[in-house]
Amino acid sequence: MAPIYFTPGPAQLYPTVAQHLQAGLDKQVFSQSHRSQAFKDLYRRTDAALRALFNLPEEYAIYFTGSATEIWERSLQNLTAQNSFHLVNGSFSKKYLDHAKWLGRQTEVLQVPFGEGFDIDHFQILEGTELVGLAQNETSSGVCMPVQDIHALRTLFPDPLLSVDIVSGAPYAALDFSKVDMAFFSVQKGFGLPAGLGVWLVNERCRRKATQLEGQQYTGGHYSIKSLHEQFLQFQTPCTPNVLDIYLLCHIVEDMLAAGIDTIRRQTESKAIQLYNFLEESNLFKPFVQNPLHRSPTVVVADVVDRPAAQVISKLKEQGLVVGSGYGNYKETQIRIANFPAVSEADVDQLVKALRQL
């Protein structure tokens, strides 16, 4: 049996990836010009599928970049002139903040300890804040921000643009896109695709701000919102994109739509409950995130109680079950289990059984 990857990205490939890749090779899709009608049709079809999956308001545009990392940079270059505010509760939300500092923005930060989430009733955002950056799901710590809390931010703070990192939460997170301004993800997590593509969902309000800033500061050249949007209007990209990943994304999202996004969300929750229930009752593991409301359904982080995490990882690997190590300083003491749509309920059953027998 081939190993099953419960790693938080790159991750288990979605079960239909191999067949779509073969079909793409057979049709020579990856030799077609990115200026051809065939590519425009592919972009249009991917756009339609993503809109359906995310229930995306019509005003949103969908751009492709090389990575989600790039979108941290491009969003700050295009949507802020002076400042940004960051909710930091792990390594990835902190990297968004770092990027703002590198770009010379004045930054305000609300930081909570690793493993904790935010209490939205107990913080303020300064008047004049241009953009609020937050991670709906912190891949490093396994903390999620409930979408209701994200939606509430719009009511509490209607002025700043709300930029949501859904890198390891999509497509599970049922975000109401009318209550945020942009979101972004990479495809090697919840979509179960090979890495190398970032997807940026951008509303009209962001584009108006980008238009104001255009000409007043450097906005990323070919990767400015201006340039991306001009190209998007013709289902084109400023430079040759990762057509292979766009092709796979199109087909995997269509497969997800066929399975039903509600079904995928229910399965994700049911698998997550199974994993957290096991962690709660285990003597060897504990759920790292204390507040059940902030426990990520898609990236489950566990403290390993009485032995090195590496030993657990290695034992599981012998059985063909690959889980992720803890992030950074938590490498020795934690494991991370990705619960993305590509891992089935049977896969999670098998993992829990193996964890129980350690």
Add this chain to the structure above:
Amino acid sequence: MAPIYFTPGPAQLYPTVAQHLQAGLDKQVFSQSHRSQAFKDLYRRTDAALRALFNLPEEYAIYFTGSATEIWERSLQNLTAQNSFHLVNGSFSKKYLDHAKWLGRQTEVLQVPFGEGFDIDHFQILEGTELVGLAQNETSSGVCMPVQDIHALRTLFPDPLLSVDIVSGAPYAALDFSKVDMAFFSVQKGFGLPAGLGVWLVNERCRRKATQLEGQQYTGGHYSIKSLHEQFLQFQTPCTPNVLDIYLLCHIVEDMLAAGIDTIRRQTESKAIQLYNFLEESNLFKPFVQNPLHRSPTVVVADVVDRPAAQVISKLKEQGLVVGSGYGNYKETQIRIANFPAVSEADVDQLVKALRQL
């Protein structure tokens, strides 16, 4: 028979791509963490193969980006504070210049008409120029700069950093990397891979300049030379890269080394001679580039004399031969024929035969 793509990128896939892709899927390479030893080993092996192929001096580092377009931006952000000089003879060399302007650099330009090359004995580069950007092969016009001329620039102008776009010339162009400072390409042209990966070859002199500028200006955050190099020293990347393309690049370069780079270069020249000889004697076509020394062996551009280029393209397509259209304003009157390693001598025979019968 599957169509043969003579398009200048995305292009015909290298013949062994499908088998390597299948092997990568079978080994679940695209699920492995980019922080794993397996990925480090892959990067190390790709690095070794590229060094052998390009006869790269040891001092060079090899970084991965999302595209060659991104390298225009990152090279200017990291290697120039004030100014750059650009040799412009087509759309892609002009885009490098555009990027310098967007970044607010003072730019000097030597521009020649579309379809012409440069006479290196008849221009000057101002003292104090930080970087000279040039395209060894202009994909838009089919003009190449002989590598001897590029090498001579170093003797004529020893001070500025020499940045060479080898996007559609690599791996054919036998550049002496000790006579330039950096070069870059994307993999969907001469390497015959799916698009989505840029490769940046950077010497010590560039890194010293980047170190001087670091902290004094914005250098690209995660994609600064500082960040890329720190990661490179451990065969790591700042963020999740296009592992699929890196894996394919590794194997295709090893295949090219097995075939012999000298053999590939000789075959490229022999196929190019066949194509240009045909264009010279044809009544329907003329070589667009007048000076034989500046005719690109890898992207052959032809004027179509007495009918719309679209008609020629369409007739060839019916026979399973896909050639590129002319670039931009030349769409109606030219065709472009990519002569990359992925198209065989038999493929070129078949194309010339079909062209002759039009």
